[in-house]
Amino acid sequence: MTALEGVIAVIGLALITILTRGFFLIPERELPLPAWLQQGLRYAPLAALVAVVAPEVVMTQGRLISTWMDARLPAVLAATAYFYWRRGILGTILVGTAALLALKLAFGW
Amino acid sequence: MSRIRVVSNLLKPRSLDPFVPTHGARSALGRTIRRMSVSDAAPQALWRHPEFARGAREMTGTALGIGAWGLLTGVAMAKSGLPLPLAAFMSLIVFAGSAQLAALPLLAGGAPLWVVWATALCVNLRFVIFSAGWRRYFSDLPRARRLRMAYFAADLNYVLFMRRFPDQRPVPEAVPYFWGGVVLNWTAWQVPSMIGLFVGDRIPSEWGLGFAGTLALLALTYSLLHDRSTWIAAAVAGAAAVAAYALPLKLNILVAIAAAVAIGLLIDHTTTRPVDPEEDLT
Numbered sequence: 001m002t003a004l005e006g007v008i009a010v011i012g013l014a015l016i017t018i019l020t021r022g023f024f025l026i027p028e029r030e031l032p033l034p035a036w037l038q039q040g041l042r043y044a045p046l047a048a049l050v051a052v053v054a055p056e057v058v059m060t061q062g063r064l065i066s067t068w069m070d071a072r073l074p075a076v077l078a079a080t081a082y083f084y085w086r087r088g089i090l091g092t093i094l095v096g097t098a099a100l101l102a103l104k105l106a107f108g109w
Numbered sequence: 110m111s112r113i114r115v116v117s118n119l120l121k122p123r124s125l126d127p128f129v130p131t132h133g134a135r136s137a138l139g140r141t142i143r144r145m146s147v148s149d150a151a152p153q154a155l156w157r158h159p160e161f162a163r164g165a166r167e168m169t170g171t172a173l174g175i176g177a178w179g180l181l182t183g184v185a186m187a188k189s190g191l192p193l194p195l196a197a198f199m200s201l202i203v204f205a206g207s208a209q210l211a212a213l214p215l216l217a218g219g220a221p222l223w224v225v226w227a228t229a230l231c232v233n234l235r236f237v238i239f240s241a242g243w244r245r246y247f248s249d250l251p252r253a254r255r256l257r258m259a260y261f262a263a264d265l266n267y268v269l270f271m272r273r274f275p276d277q278r279p280v281p282e283a284v285p286y287f288w289g290g291v292v293l294n295w296t297a298w299q300v301p302s303m304i305g306l307f308v309g310d311r312i313p314s315e316w317g318l319g320f321a322g323t324l325a326l327l328a329l330t331y332s333l334l335h336d337r338s339t340w341i342a343a344a345v346a347g348a349a350a351v352a353a354y355a356l357p358l359k360l361n362i363l364v365a366i367a368a369a370v371a372i373g374l375l376i377d378h379t380t381t382r383p384v385d386p387e388e389d390l391t
Contacts, residue, residue, distance in 0.1 A: 001219055006195045009216055012226050013209070014202040020233035022259030024240040028252060033241060038277070039377065040370035041242050045268040046339060047346035047369030048235055049330045051362040054347035055354050056323040062354060072320065079324050083331050089170025092328035097321050 071103035156289075160282040164289025167269050172297035174325020175265065177318045179298040182206045183305020184312055190217040193306065200302045204260070204295070207359060208232045231358040238366060239267045245277045246270075247284075261291040263298070268329055338376040342369040 001009075024031060057076055058065055065072075079096030082088075103109045155161060186196040191213065203209055208229040215225045240259060247255050269290055274283055305312065312318070334340050346369035353361035 001216070003192070003195070005222070006192070006216070007198070009212075009222055009225055010195065010199045010203060012222065013199065013212060013229050014204070016226060016229045016233060017203055017205045017208070017236075018256055018260045020230065020236040020240070021262050022240055022256045023237040024244045025247065025255040025259050026252070030248065031241075031244065036374055037241075037370075038245070040374045041238070042271070042275070042277075043339070043342045043346075043369045043373035044235075044238050044242065044366050045264075045271050046330065046333045046343055047366040048239075048264060048362055049268060049326050049333070050343045050346040050369075051350035051365035053323055053326045053330060054350050055361070056320070057327075058351060059354060064351070075320065075324075076327065079327060080331070083328050087332075089325060089328040089332075090173060093170075093173050093321050093324045096324040096327075100320055 069107070069109050071100045071107075071109035074103060075100035155285050156292075158282075158285035160285040161289035164269075164273075164286035164291075165293040166289075167273065168265065168290045168293040168297070171265055171269075171325040171329060172293060174322040175294060175297045176301040178206060178322035179301035180305040180312065181319055181322075182210060183302040183307075184309060185210060185305075186213060186302075187306045187309035189213040197303065197306055200306065201299065204263070204298075205229070205233060206298070211358065228358060231360065234360075235264075235362055235366060236262075238363075239264075242267065242271060246274065246279050249279060250284075258287060258291075261295060262287075263291075263294055265329070266290045266294055268333070272333060338373055338380070341376060342373040345369055345372045
């Protein structure tokens with residue numbers, strides 16, 4: 001790959017970022033999106049989040065985890081408890097990460 | 110550096126057109142009158158608007174998780190074998206972490222350009238769905254501005270924005286709130302990405318940094334769960350994402366979105382509840 005090819009590839013990727021993020025913002029006219037779809041879209045952000053989180057918590061290398069001795073499960077429990085106690089996102093990250101590190105260091109989970 | 114200048118340019122008052130809510134008023138005359146009445150008011154710098162601060166503030170909680178992910182993405186890019194200047198260029202202008210990570214091995218392995226681009230396109234498909242949501246708020250802005258905003262609109266911007274403005278109608282606060290969140294998210298992502306790129310493998314992977322990003326999303330997920338239908342939709346999305354995990358190109362995310370939207374609509378239509386006239390905008 002020459003330097004020029006690399007630059008072209010990267011510029012193309014940047015254009016893809018704009019094209020996908022702005023896809024339905026490109027036309028000037030109002031889009032005839034069906035009403036049910038507009039309504040259903042309110043579930044999209046939630047679903048996208050869960051779709052990233054769930055495999056990260058319960059899967060290892062493409063398979064469901066088969067042991068309870070996985071530091072991620074107690075870490076998620078601790079983070080969840082903190083969230084419903086205090087509702088802070090920053091604190092949730094810190095508590096969960098601390099639990100994860102403690103279990104890894106103490107038990108090698 | 111140039112990217113930073115671009116961002117600061119966007120924040121100058123010069124670029125602030127008055128936000129014109131022409132929703133429902135389609136005549137040119139009505140549009141002109143609205144435009145005049147809005148521009149009569151003293152133009153307020155976008156970044157001084159209280160909603161700008163709010164947008165940034167509501168992003169701070171997740172910024173730590175974003176930063177951890179940015180750092181890891183930078184490290185991965187440094188280790189990919191791509192020349193460092195090209196990797197830095199990529200991180201700064203592509204600004205889409207998962208697409209970058211998917212494109213990296215292909216680029217480094219000398220795959221044809223169309224394969225690299227098609228891969229990034231598939232990984233980014235969820236943004237196409239999100240863009241239909243953005244349209245409800247920004248369709249009255251000029252196209253160039255819409256696309257400039259779209260470029261910076263990452264996943265978490267969408268999530269936080271929709272939590273802040275759930276009513277699906279354009280309001281004047283939307284634009285400053287959007288930019289506040291975008292500036293914080295962009296910085297929280299790009300600065301650690303650059304650090305990761307240049308310090309590379311000096312960051313040990315067993316620190317569990319990636320999990321910090323997952324926890325940030327987990328907390329954000331909880332903040333969106335407020336009734337039975339959102340809980341069920343979330344459970345269905347999680348199950349679908351795990352079940353479809355073997356699909357290539359992160360298409361399991363699309364499957365999960367489709368499943369959650371379907372089950373959400375099903376619940377909404379089978380549950381009888383008083384119709385809120387304000388809600389029926391269609």
